[in-house]
Amino acid sequence: MSRPTEQAGRVDRVLVVGNGIAGLTAADTLRGAGFEGDLTIVGDETHAAYSRPALSKALLHDGDDLSHELAPPTHGATELLGVRATGLDVERRRVALDDGTDLPYDRLVIATGSRARRLSDLPEELTLRGLDDALHLRSRLAEKPSVIVVGGGPLGMEIASGCLAAGSQVTLVSQGVPLLLQLGPHLGEVFTAAARERGLTVVDTEYARLERGGAHAGASRVVLDDGTVLEADLVVTAVGDVPNTEWLASSGLVTSGPLTVDSRGLVRPDVAAAGDLAAFPTPYGIRRIPLWSSAIEQSKVAAAALIRGQEAPTLHFQPYFWTEQFGLSLKAVGYMPVFGPPAYVDGGPGGPALMRWAREDGTGVAAALNYRIPIPRLRRVTQQAA
Template identity: 50%
Template sequence: MRGGGGGPLGMEIASACLAAGCAVTLVSEGRPLIAHLGRYLAGVLVKAALERGLAIVETGAARLERNAGCARVVLNGGGVIEAEVVVSAVGDVPNTGVAGSRVLTSRRPGTWRRSRRRTGRGTARCGAARSSRRRWPRPLSCAGTRHLPLRFEPYFWTEQFGLGLKAVGRLPVDGAPAFVEGGPGGPALMRFSHDDGSGVAVALNHRGPIPRLRRVGRAAT
């Protein structure tokens, strides 16, 4: 099996295929996961992947072709990798073109509209956004947080090659972490610091609630 894409999805698919007994080659534009996680965290996951038998081919732009009923990947330098099965997991820009120039409006709590048109009784959607009035009635007011200021923090998680990673804060991160608990290789609870003073808390094979990760990320180094 050949996989195209060195992001989290491509790596997770490669991990699952390896676990199922497939021989897997991952074709990646540069080192996998660095653009998403940063050099340190990407290194931890890539090391685990290589130890489990993943073959990684780093290249520039690549393209897919069909050849005698089989798929193949043509690399930037002209090399070719053939396989019976090719999985493409490239790109992380959402397909928002389905909405066109129409605007989503919400006239009633818990409903989404596309130019006042519905796609089903009691349900409206636009692209991947979908909700039901019966299942989502006034979520914030029901939680009693209508007048509280919202503070959104990015949250990321992935499970691959025997490792589970959860992160709260802005990714990617630079440099080495400060270990709050554990050490390199995990289980570990880590904190990275950005130049602006903000932090990112990362749990590697470390069980714990998300609110604690938020507190670790906000704590001063």
Template identity: 50%
Template sequence: MHVDRNYENIVIVGYGIAGMTAADTLRSHGYQGRLAIVGGEPHEPYSRPALSKAVLADVGTIEPQYLPASDHGARVFLGNRAVALDLKRSSITLDNGEHIDFDGLVIASGSSAKRFTDHPREFSVRSHDDALRLRTRLHDQPSVVILGGGPLGMEIASAARKIGCAVTLVHRGPPMASHLGPYLGSRCSEAARAQGVELIDGRVAEVCAPDSADGPITVCLESGQEVGGDVIVSTIGDAPEGDWLADSGLLTDGRLKVDTRGRVNEHIVAAGDIAWLPTADGHERQPLWTAAIEQAKTASLALLVGDEAPPLDFQSYFWTEQFGLTIRVSGDFPVHGEPEVVARGQKANPDALLLRWSGDAQSAAAAVGYRIAIPKLRKVATGDFLPS
């Protein structure tokens, strides 16, 4: 596959896994022109999933779990954010006033955590610095109220209990069920309760700041119930970092929509949390680490070769560690119904399970404490591999 567009100056906005993957893909497919990357954080790319799985539980000074160094040779702007895009001038404006011109653009600016308030005792975890601030506070063993029972909320709850904090988690319905389905969700809930987490089924109406400096923060639920804690951790989702595109003309109803190859237009592509991908029901985001990698590969190649690039086509993969459970899943999640037990027990973990769901509308597999390579787990989901 050859480069059929004579780009001289490509800019990538965002230096997470999508931005880094895009840079590597451009170089590996023959792009030899100037390359610039704008990274809003002061860090080189690091593992964002590790923040809640490992960083919070560590003790002492830590560094981000940096990704392997790349030889993309780009000029990198660390600690600078894009604040505007001028399509007529083909130029990006940074928060320091600098302008960067381009003839090809990859938008991978990611997302930011949603919050209820700006109170200093309401925490969120999106960046490494966020995780450090929260971990420092948790080691004082405060009472913690976690809002949201998805993977991030449950992993933080697990870390907080390991540190010794009293933990209450508020979530509408069973935690993890909307991500994994009722079977695996129930296992996660059981493990959380067994380790002392109080689970409350409810929807948050308001978070109220304390009347005094050391008073509890109060979470008011729609049911009228109130829950108080020394700190609040909001894991209620994310919002795409698209404000800098507001006047660009690229957004549709506030969304950066792309085609099946990640293209916004002929010379602009997008990948990762910022991109809204076409589906049978419209457009949706896929805010997963592995999805960002695959999107970046597809989109950056499409920038170079257009329709010669294959459309995005991959089987999703996701993993979580919480309350002693290590769960890896691949395929169409969430899943419903009882799974088929493909394998049970391993030398390292007699309680390990390898599970599969299959039917007209779903094909998925999960490894619960079961060691299996990712490619093989994907083949279990499709029925192309069953361990002997």
């Protein structure tokens, strides 16, 4: 069904830029809603869409090939892979590509995600964002190198866990207690204790700087705030992400940083954006929530809004986060970090536990640590806390 909408004429051609989970979900949603026109996806990676969260979990820990991680797409779109979008003309409705061609659209989904923030231009600095990064890191770990991971967030901790499991000696350089900023003090301490028990060395610093050089070629040095120099065969940084929006500079929509969308994921009636690059209205202001489930929920809403305009529902989003590291598996629903001790709904400290916190604003957070529970039930536990 190609159908006219009130705002901007017929919708015969939809172009999706970005072949990650946001682009894939938008395309599947459009087809699911009956859109039968031309659907094209442009992605600069040469791989078909894959599970990015699995890169620092199954792929690093278990040597998984990721083939069973993501259901095959249902969109039947024309996929242009290994092709980068370089510019957008919103008046002419065309997207320029790095092969010198451009593509027209009636509706556009911008889903180019984000990339790893780097601490240096040194080629020795490894980051983990894409499948190629993960395969490279995994192959380097076969030599059991000593490793420094810079960054005590969920990704840094998962990488450290994977490197330890591969038999490396690992030092984690963190601003304060790992995971404190993302999860809060209770869970931060639980994960840090498990990590130390498994042999992780944790070093606290306000900032870290990378330098080339060391005992042998290819080694790198990390300089801490007090001048201490750490050295290892391999340095991996996990210090945040940067939205991939520079290609939009010519469009006038944004020159860098996040692209702001409305509560339906629209930038304008014929352009939607979803996923890690999009900042959207939340109860805590307009912000990015660069999580897998956030990308999925945003893109479902945005795809519907591109076709149905103001008739489409707005985004009502409750964050869902999970991590697996150092023998612990956590699922959490609600806005984190959380402060103070948890109330135990089931289980208790030191073992499998279902926990909840009540936030000051009346919302709840529920977390399952090494505890099997379906996500819908976990969501209901957050309401108990309210």
